[in-house]
Amino acid sequence: SSELTQPPSVSVSPGQTARITCSGDALPKQYAYWYQQKPGQAPVMIIYEDIKRPSGIPERFTASSSGTTITLTISGVQAEDEADYYCQSADRSGISVIFGGGTKLTVL
Amino acid sequence: QVQLVESGGGLVKPGNSLKLSCATSGFTFTDYYMSWIRQAPGKGLEWLAYISGAGVTIYYADSVKGRFTISRNSGKNSVYLQMNGLTAEDTAVYYCARTARRDGYSAASFDHWGQGVLVTVSS
Numbered sequence: 001s002s003e004l005t006q007p008p009s010v011s012v013s014p015g016q017t018a019r020i021t022c023s024g025d026a027l028p029k030q031y032a033y034w035y036q037q038k039p040g041q042a043p044v045m046i047i048y049e050d051i052k053r054p055s056g057i058p059e060r061f062t063a064s065s066s067g068t069t070i071t072l073t074i075s076g077v078q079a080e081d082e083a084d085y086y087c088q089s090a091d092r093s094g095i096s097v098i099f100g101g102g103t104k105l106t107v108l
Numbered sequence: 109q110v111q112l113v114e115s116g117g118g119l120v121k122p123g124n125s126l127k128l129s130c131a132t133s134g135f136t137f138t139d140y141y142m143s144w145i146r147q148a149p150g151k152g153l154e155w156l157a158y159i160s161g162a163g164v165t166i167y168y169a170d171s172v173k174g175r176f177t178i179s180r181n182s183g184k185n186s187v188y189l190q191m192n193g194l195t196a197e198d199t200a201v202y203y204c205a206r207t208a209r210r211d212g213y214s215a216a217s218f219d220h221w222g223q224g225v226l227v228t229v230s231s
Contacts, residue, residue, distance in 0.1 A: 030215040035153075042203055042221040043153065054219070086153055090215030095167050097143075097155035097216055 002026045002091040004100035011106040018074040020103045022087030025068055032070045033088045034063060036081075037102075043086065047072060074105070082107045110134040110220045112204050117225030120194055128189040130204030130222055138162065141207035141216060142180060142187040146200040147224075154200075158207050158216055159187065165212070194229045201226050 004024040012018040022032065034047035045054055047063040050070060060075045074081055087100040116128040130142070143158040157168045157178040166178060177190040187204055202225050205218035 031217070033215070033217045035218070037153075042223055043218070044221070045217065045219050048208075048217055048219070088153075088215075088217065094211075094213040094215055096169065097158070099153040099155065102152040 002089075002096070002098050004087050004089060004098050006085075006087060006100040006103045008101070009104045009106065011108055012077050013108045014079060015076055018077050018081070018105055020072045020074075020085050020087075020105065021069055022072070022100050023069045024089060024098070024100075026089060026092045026098070027065070027068050027070055029092055030090045030094060032063075032065065034061075034072050035086045035088065036083045037086065038083045046085075077105075077107055079107050081105060110206060112206065112220060112222035114202065114204050114222045114225040117202065117227045119228045119230060121231050122195055122229055124194055125190070125192045126194060126227060127191070128202055128204075128225060128227070130187045130189075132185045132187070132204075132206070135206065137180075137185040138182050141165075141209050142178075143205045143207040143216065143218060144176075144178060144187075144189045145203045145205055145218065145221075146198075146227075147203070148197075148200040151200075156202075157189070158209075160209075191227070194227075196229050199227060199229050 031049045035043035037043040050065045086102045111133045113131045138161045144156040159166045159178045180187045204222045206220040209216040
């Protein structure tokens, strides 16, 4: 079955750049999405269709795609960015939804 | 603005059933797929099911196929999740989410989420 693999944790100091990767065989065929989840809150979509940013999401959140890996980049990390980040896509057929295991971003 | 409000959660004994509801507002309900997604305590997100705007297309994750049933009522702008044969492994926060899907071959995505409702399965 298809899977999406993320690092369990990433740590950065304020003002630095955080990069969170997500790998999966279906990614070249299916769009990827990123969600931010803060403790006790519902997830929020921060990236859609690989690289697009919904309205209201700060410009410091960007994403890129290369083959079977997508990367979420947070430039100039702020304390408020500390959260869990999930990538999401689908299997090759587009039917089953797949979430990555999530990455906990810690702002030191 | 878009609002999704889940209800129906609570404590249920193993083997029993529970039906979750999600009332929506702020968008044309029949224009969108709707999904249920859950998150076990301290764990990641798990997609469970989605249903198309007309209720014709329905898909389930293998983990709940045959036990859970998703449905919708356009007159009430609501989506439901009937859960049968519950076990401790079904303990989680359950979210409904507005779902975008370009076509039948494309990944679904979740642009608005409810606040979630806790389901605890325990004797």
